[in-house]
Amino acid sequence: MNRKELNPDSSPRAAFGARLRDMREACKWTQEDLAERIQYSSVHISAVETARKPPTLRFTRSVDRAFGIEGTDTFEREWRDIRHGSLLEGFPEYVDHEARAAEIRLYEVGVVPGLLQTPEYAAVLEADAVRREAISPEQAQERVELAMRRQAALVRTPSPLLIAVLDESCVRRPMGEPEVMQAQFERLLAFAEQPNTVLQVAPFSMGERRPFSLPVTVLTMADRSIMSYAESTQRGHLERDGASVLPVLKAYHQLQAEAHSQAESVAMIEQLRKGIP
Missing domain, CATH: 1.10.260.40 (lambda repressor-like DNA-binding domains)
Known part of the structure; x- marks a missing residue:
């Protein structure tokens, strides 16, 4: 057995x-x-x-x-x-699938997504949750460690395709001291240089053409099955029904078509790293 x-x-x-x-x-x-x-x-x-x-x-x-x-x-x-712990209900199940996915397409709003965060950026983010008494210091540490484990799980052969479209608010929103953002910008730029990644910024100017108002992730597994993951304030939802996921995948392709190209996105992040608004 x-x-x-x-x-x-x-x-x-x-x-x-x-x-x-x-x-x-x-x-x-x-x-x-x-x-x-x-x-x-x-x-x-x-x-x-x-x-x-x-x-x-x-x-x-x-x-x-x-x-x-x-x-x-x-x-x-x-x-x-x-x-009642530090992780949303449904998220651990998603992480298990994420670690085995052949392709990961994610869209994030407001903050750099966990798969692209530096430890320092993640720590600042969770420290604020502790300040608001939303989680304990121990739970904050658990979240930071989980983000780093998720990143490590993607360093495998064959490498998964990882496409990240970030709302402009993700790179415009300051987080912690200037050196934290500097290191985070460098992490994003290094991510864009990898052979199995695509990085795009969805600019504010997209306006009503933006197909998503909340973060969403679409996974393609090795057998080509697809699933999507989205979160509310209380829980995460993993959708495995391909017929329900296909419209999300279509909207994601539309998002990519409207977003800045990787070259344009890298240029924007380079300017922010240099302190140019």
């Missing part, structure tokens, strides 16, 4: 799944054994263990009863940490 290797450090949900597998195997139970005890299918348990499906409150309480867990180290408490 194929056994998927788990990486508990990749996301809180992955850590939940790895712990569930470890405890099940410590009891010498198969997935079918646990399924019988908690009245879930073995397929469902496999999906939770491999982080393909999020645990629910009912599921975690059933698992706690099956293992006889009480006190502070319950699966229910871990579920609540995931639910």
Whole structure:
């Protein structure tokens, strides 16, 4: 039987799944054994263990009863940490697909996207969330580390195609001290020089021709299936239905056609790096 290797450090949900597998195997139970005890299918348990499906409150309480867990180290408490933690619900699932995608097309508004951030830029961004008491310092550190792990996951062979269209606000908005923005501009310029990347800026002058008002990402997997990811303030949504994703992909192509070319975008960022408005 194929056994998927788990990486508990990749996301809180992955850590939940790895712990569930470890405890099940410590009891010498198969997935079918646990399924019988908690009245879930073995397929469902496999999906939770491999982080393909999020645990629910009912599921975690059933698992706690099956293992006889009480006190502070319950699966229910871990579920609540995931639910109310620093990462949006749905985002860890997206990150898993992102790390395996053959092509990544992203559009961002307001801030440089995580895949292109320097650690210093990311830290400034999360420090403000701490100041607003939206997250804890520990959660801020988790977010910064995750951004760096996501970037590292894309350094692979064959290299994924990564197309980034940034709203002009991403490069115009100052973040932290001037040296933070200087380093961030240099990071963007270096990104544009890579053979598997495209960098474009969508200028303010696009006005109503801009097809998106919120950030969006479209992934193309190795089997050519496509999916899209978008976020609200409370959760992220990963859409796997190709028929629903195709209009998003079409709008993305329209966005690219209207945005500055890579040469024009690089020239704009070079001017900003030199302090020329």
